[in-house]
Structure formats: structure tokens, C-alpha cells
Amino acid sequence: xxxxxxxxxxxxxxxxxxxxxxxxxxxxxxxxxxxxxxxxxxxxxxxxxxxxxxxxxxxxxxxxxxxxxxxxxxxxxxxxxxxxxxxxxxxxxxxxxxxxxxxxxxxxxxxxxxxxxxxxxxxxxxxxxxxxxxxxxxxxxxxxxxxxxxxxxxxxxxxxxxxxxxxxxxxxxxxxxxxxxxxxxxxxxxxxxxxxxxxxxxxxxxxxxxxxxxxxxxxxxxxxxxxxxxxxxxxxxxxxxxxxxxxxxxxxxxxxxxxxxxxxxxxxxxxxxxxxxxxxxxxxxxxxxxxxxxxxxxxxx
Numbered sequence: 001x002x003x004x005x006x007x008x009x010x011x012x013x014x015x016x017x018x019x020x021x022x023x024x025x026x027x028x029x030x031x032x033x034x035x036x037x038x039x040x041x042x043x044x045x046x047x048x049x050x051x052x053x054x055x056x057x058x059x060x061x062x063x064x065x066x067x068x069x070x071x072x073x074x075x076x077x078x079x080x081x082x083x084x085x086x087x088x089x090x091x092x093x094x095x096x097x098x099x100x101x102x103x104x105x106x107x108x109x110x111x112x113x114x115x116x117x118x119x120x121x122x123x124x125x126x127x128x129x130x131x132x133x134x135x136x137x138x139x140x141x142x143x144x145x146x147x148x149x150x151x152x153x154x155x156x157x158x159x160x161x162x163x164x165x166x167x168x169x170x171x172x173x174x175x176x177x178x179x180x181x182x183x184x185x186x187x188x189x190x191x192x193x194x195x196x197x198x199x200x201x202x203x204x205x206x207x208x209x210x211x212x213x214x215x216x217x218x219x220x221x222x223x224x225x226x227x228x229x230x231x232x233x234x235x236x237x238x239x240x241x242x243x244x245x246x247x248x249x250x251x252x253x254x255x256x257x258x259x260x261x262x263x264x265x266x267x268x269x270x271x272x273x274x275x276x277x278x279x280x281x282x283x284x285x286x287x288x289x290x291x292x293x294x295x296x297x298x299x300x301x
Contacts, residue, residue: 003035003084003085003086004033004034004035004060004084004085005031005033005034005085005086005087005106006031006033006034006035006085006086006087006088006089006102006106006166007034007035007037007082007083007084007085007087007088007089007169008026008034008035008036008037008088008089008090008091008102009037009039009076009079009080009082009083009088009089009090009091010022010023010026010036010037010038010039010079010090010091010092010093011039011041011072011075011076011078011079011090011093012038012039012040012041012043012047012051012093013040013041013042013043013047013069013072013075013227014043014044014045014047015043015045015047015093015094016043016045016046016047016050017094017213018093018094018095018096018127018209018214019047019050019051019093020050020054021096022091022092022093022094022095022096023036023050023054025096025097025098025099026091026097027054027058027060027061028099029099029100029101029102029103030099030100030102030103031102031103031106034060034085034102035060035061035062035083035084035085036058036060036061036062037062037064037079037082037083038051038055038061038062038063038064038079039064039065039066039075039078039079039082040063040064040065040066041066041069041070041071041072041075041230042065042066042067042068042069042070047093048065051063051065062082064078064082066078068230068231069230069231070230070232071227071228071229071230071231071232072216072227072228072230073178073179073180073181073184073228073229074180074230074232076090076177076178076185077177077178080172080177081177083169085169086168086169086170087105087106087109087166087167087168087169088166088167088168088169088172089102089105089164089165089166089167090163090164091164092164092208094127094208094209094214095164095206095207095208095209096207097164097205097206097207098120098203098204098205098206100205101120101166101205101206102166104118104120104201104203104205105118105119105120105165105166105201105205106118106166108199108201109166109167109168112197112199113196114196114197115196115197115198115199116167116168116171116192116193116195116196116197116198117162117165117166117167117168117189117192117196117198117199118165118166118167118198118199118200118201119138119161119162119164119165119166119198119199119200119201119205119206120165120200120201120203120204120205120206121134121135121138121161121200121201121202121203121204121205121206122135122138122159122161122164122204122205122206122207122208123135123204123206123207123208124207124208124209124210125207125208125209125210126209126210126211127209127210127211127212127213127214128211132207134204135159135161135208137156137158137159138161138162138200139152139153139156139157139162139198139200140197140198140199140200141153141193141197141198142197142198142199143197145260145263146193146194146195146254146256146260146264147256147260147261147263147264147267148267149193149194149197149198150190150191150193150194150251150264150267151264151267152193153186153189153190153192153193153198154186154190154247157186157189157190159208160185160186160189161206161208162189162198162200163185163188163189164206164208167192168196171192171195171196172192174195175188175191175192175250176246179242179243179246180229180236181228181236181239181242181243182224182228182239183239183240183243184242184243184246186243187243187246187247187250190247190250191247191250191254194250194251194254194256194264195254195255216228248265251264251265
């Protein structure tokens with residue numbers, strides 16, 4: 001594949017508040033052989049001007065502005081479809097990362113062809129106070145059997161931090177990417193586990209903001225629908241059913257032995273529940289809020 005070693009895709013909508021920091025972290029990576037694909041989802045704040053200013057200073061940036069809001073899910077897939085690099089990484093306009101993130105992840109991918117995705121541990125950052133809380137739920141899937149990897153990912157993922165690791169572009173393109181419903185990103189990561197191992201590095205490499213403005217799970221139903229789908233009228237229903245069916249089809253499509261497909265279907269797809277994932281995410285929200293309150297009380301005393 002001709003092009004840079006790594007393609008970084010950054011979908012953004014009205015992300016001016018934290019966008020400059022996100023761009024500085026990505027463009028300041030110790031691995032410099034990259035392209036940064038920014039897809040501006042018809043933002044109405046200062047996002048466009050920030051992107052144009054950065055693009056004028058760094059030729060590695062490819063800035064694309066959507067004429068209308070196509071929704072976050074389609075925008076995430078759009079930047080992946082534009083990738084020219086051997087490896088691909090999604091990035092968020094709300095988050096920031098360590099300078100060695102790409103170098104560390106690519107080193108693992110280059111050394112071991114059996115690894116399909118590599119990511120670092122995540123730290124949650126309160127969008128208002130800046131308080132940092134290490135996240136204890138990051139997952140890996142390094143089992144020898146594809147069915148075991150698939151099952152571990154389908155059952156364990158709550159916050160999808162692996163989505164922001166580095167992955168093999170050619171493997172990613174063998175999938176339908178992020179499915180067009182809530183939880184569709186979780187299906188993608190579970191599917192990638194059928195193609196290879198998901199490796200978790202021991203160090204914190206990604207800092208993810210959470211709060212009312214930066215965490216989609218905190219949105220009410222109407223605003224969440226607008227965030228996910230933009231102005232599209234054709235919005236999928238029965239996300240839980242779609243998720244089960246897409247996990248099922250991912251297993252059938254995977255290049256693994258029939259016995260492994262049967263085992264993956266029995267252990268993974270049948271038991272995966274979007275309702276459980278949302279319940280776990282809600283519980284995590286309460287934990288983070290409690291920890292933040294306890295830190296404030298501690299400082300006050």
C-alpha cells in the first residue's frame with residue numbers, strides 16, 4: 001500500500017474547545033510518517049478555521065468538510081475509508097495522547113503479524129476540572145483461539161478504548177467498519193479479534209475526556225440520535241437485535257475453521273447484550289462521578 005506508514009482519522013463536529021490540543025498531540029508524535037485525515041461534519045463553531053490554520057502549516061493534514069451533518073457514525077467510517085497508510089488509528093477531537101502512542105503501537109504491529117490491533121491504557125479526564133482517573137477496565141484479547149478472543153471482546157468491552165489504538169488497515173477493510181447504530185463500534189472490535197490478537201500496552205497512552213459536552217453516553221435520547229445520525233431520516237431501530245445479528249454474521253464471514261465459528265457463536269454472539277453494555281457504562285459513570293466528588297472533598301479538607 002503506497003502512502004504514509006500510519007493514517008490517523010479524526011472525525012469532528014463542533015469540537016473547537018479541545019481540538020487544538022488534540023491536533024498538537026497527533027502532529028507531535030515521535031512517529032512522524034503519518035497523514036492526518038480530518039472530516040469536519042459541517043461544524044458551526046470555530047472548528048473549520050482551526051483546521052484550516054493547522055492544514056496551512058502542516059502538509060500531512062488532509063482537511064475535508066462535509067456539506068451537511070452526516071452523523072458521527074458515518075463520519076467515523078468516512079475517515080477510515082480515506083486512509084492510505086499501512087496502519088490506521090481513529091482519534092477524537094475531545095481527547096489527547098502521549099507523543100509515543102503511535103511509535104509504541106506500530107512497534108508491536110510491525111514485530112508480530114498475529115496482532116491486528118494494539119492500544120495503550122486509558123485515563124479518564126474530567127472535562128471541567130481536569131481531574132484524571134485511571135481506567136481499570138481496558139481489555140486485551142491475546143488468546144490463541146479466535147473464538148476466545150471474540151468472546152472476551154464481545155463480553156468485556158464497556159468503554160471502547162481499543163477503537164483509538166492502531167490497527168492494520170487491510171484487515172479493517174475486510175469488515176463493514178462501525179455499524180450504523182449505538183454499540184456498532186463494539187461489534188467492530190469483537191470482529192477484529194477473529195482476525196488476530198488485540199494487544200494492550202501496560203502504559204497509559206490515551207487521555208479521554210468525559211462530561212456533559214464530550215461524552216455521548218451522557219446525552220438524552222433525542223440529542224444522542226442527532227449526534228449519531230445527523231439529519232438522516234432513516235435511523236435504525238432495534239439496535240440490540242442488529243448487534244446480535246452482526247456479531248453472528250461477523251463470525252460466519254471470518255477466515256477461521258468451522259469448529260471455531262461454532263464455538264464463537266455459542267460463547268460470544270449469543271451472550272453479548274447491548275443492554276448489559278449500557279448498564280455497565282452507566283455504572284462506570286456513577287463510579288467516576290463518585291471518585292471526582294471524593295477528590296473535591298479531600299482537597300477541601
